[in-house]
Amino acid sequence: xKYLVMSVLTxxxxxxxxxxxxxxxxxxxxxLYCHHVTLAYGIEDVSAYIEGDISVWKxxxxxxxxxxxxxxxxxxxxxxxxxKKFPHVTISTDVExxxxxxxxxxxxxxxxxxxxxAVELTGCVKxxxxxx
Numbered sequence: 623x624k625y626l627v628m629s630v631l632t633x634x635x636x637x638x639x640x641x642x643x644x645x646x647x648x649x650x651x652x653x654l655y656c657h658h659v660t661l662a663y664g665i666e667d668v669s670a671y672i673e674g675d676i677s678v679w680k681x682x683x684x685x686x687x688x689x690x691x692x693x694x695x696x697x698x699x700x701x702x703x704x705x706k707k708f709p710h711v712t713i714s715t716d717v718e719x720x721x722x723x724x725x726x727x728x729x730x731x732x733x734x735x736x737x738x739x740a741v742e743l744t745g746c747v748k749x750x751x752x753x754x
Contacts, residue, residue, distance in 0.1 A: 624752045625668050628658040629677045629702055629745030631711065638741055639681075639693060643713055646736045648686050651714040655721055659695060659745055662705045668749050670703045675747040677702045679709070682740040685733045690715045692724035695743070702747050711743070 631639070636656050643650065659679060661671065678699030685692060691713040697704060708728040712721040727733050 624664045624666055624754075625662070626660070626750045626752055627662040627665065627668060627671050627702075628660050628748055628750070629679070630658045630748045631656070632744045632746065635743035635745065638743060639711065639713065642681075642693075642738060642741065643684065643691070645738070646684050648684065648691050648736075651689075651691060651716045651719075653717070653721075654714045655712045656714075657711070658748075659704070659709050659711055660706055661702050661709075661747070664752065665705070671747055671749060673747055673749050675702055676700050677745045677747065679743045679745065680740050681711075681743055683735050683737045684713070685727060685735040686713075687727060687733045688716070689719040690721075690723050690727050692727060694728050698742065 679695040693711045695709045712724040
């Protein structure tokens with residue numbers, strides 16, 4: 623069995639994120655996400671995670687290109703292990719772009735960014751069994 627492990631943002635954190643996005647010169651694209659931070663994908667051993675654990679993330683910039691908008695994050699509280707090199711929340715994507723593109727966007731030098739006063743976003747660890 624393989625699993626997806628994520629830190630699902632609280633409603634309050636989603637509202638904060640959308641409030642920040644509304645003040646930035648971006649246009650929300652076709653698919654709006656603003657839902658979670660992927661901690662691990664396709665793993666078989668989830669013993670490093672406890673469902674319901676709280677995590678706190680710091681955000682201080684939004685980045686985007688013509689296909690995607692996302693929020694790079696830094697873990698500042700809680701203890702969920704994140705196997706992802708670039709923890710983030712995907713804000714939105716165009717019709718042809720999958721949310722996983724956010725990690726590529728963060729790593730690339732071909733994006734626009736906007737810095738803002740740091741905010742904290744809170745999430746709760748959720749483990750989902752993936753369909754084979």
